[in-house]
Amino acid sequence: MRHLSLAMLDKLRMPLGARCLDLTCGTGFVTGELARRGGSPAIGVDASAGMLEQARSQHPNCQFIQSEALEYLRRQPKCGFDLVTCAWGLGYTRPLALLRGIARVLRPGGQLGIIDNSLFSVAEVLWSSPPGHGRHRGRADRKIQSPPSDNPARLRPGRPLWQRPGHSR
C-alpha cells in the first residue's frame, strides 16, 4: 500500500516549508514523507496510542498528537495548514464531516491528498457537492448507489472511482 501512498504524495505540490497535517497517520509513514519532502516538521494525528508510539520512534522529526481526527480539526484555527493528507483512514471517520473540517483548516489554495480503498466508505463524499458549492442535500435524500460495474480491485490511484451524475471531466 505504501507505493500507493507515495503515488498520492507525488500528485501534490510540496512547497518548501509547507505546514503539513497528516490525519489518521498511524505509524507515520505519510507524515514522515511529508516532512522529508517539505523540509519542515509535519504533524500527524491518530486516535491510537500504540500507533503513535511507533510513529514517534520512527519519525522523531515530526510531531504526533493523539486525537480523534474531527476533534483535532475542531480545535485548530482556520486556514492554518498548507497541505492536509488522510491515507487509508477516511473510511474510519465521518467522511463528509472530516472534509468540512479539513476545508476550514486549509489556507486558500491549500492542497488535500486522500487515498482510500473502500468504495462504500467514500460513497457519501463522491455523491455530494463539495462543501460550499451548490445545494448540499441531507443524508436522507442523497442518492447513494454502488457503481454497477466498477471493481475496486482494479481502481487506480488518482482516478475518480465514478462521477456524480451531471458532471463531466
Ligand SMILES: C[S@@+](CC[C@H](N)C(=O)[O-])C[C@H]1O[C@@H](n2cnc3c(N)ncnc32)[C@H](O)[C@@H]1O
Ligand atoms: C489503515 S490505518 C492507516 C495509517 C496511515 N495513514 C498509513 O498510511 O499507514 C488507519 C488509522 O486510522 C486511525 N483512526 C481510525 N479512526 C480514527 C479517527 N476517527 N481519528 C483519528 N484516527 C483514526 C487508526 O488508529 C489507524 O492508525
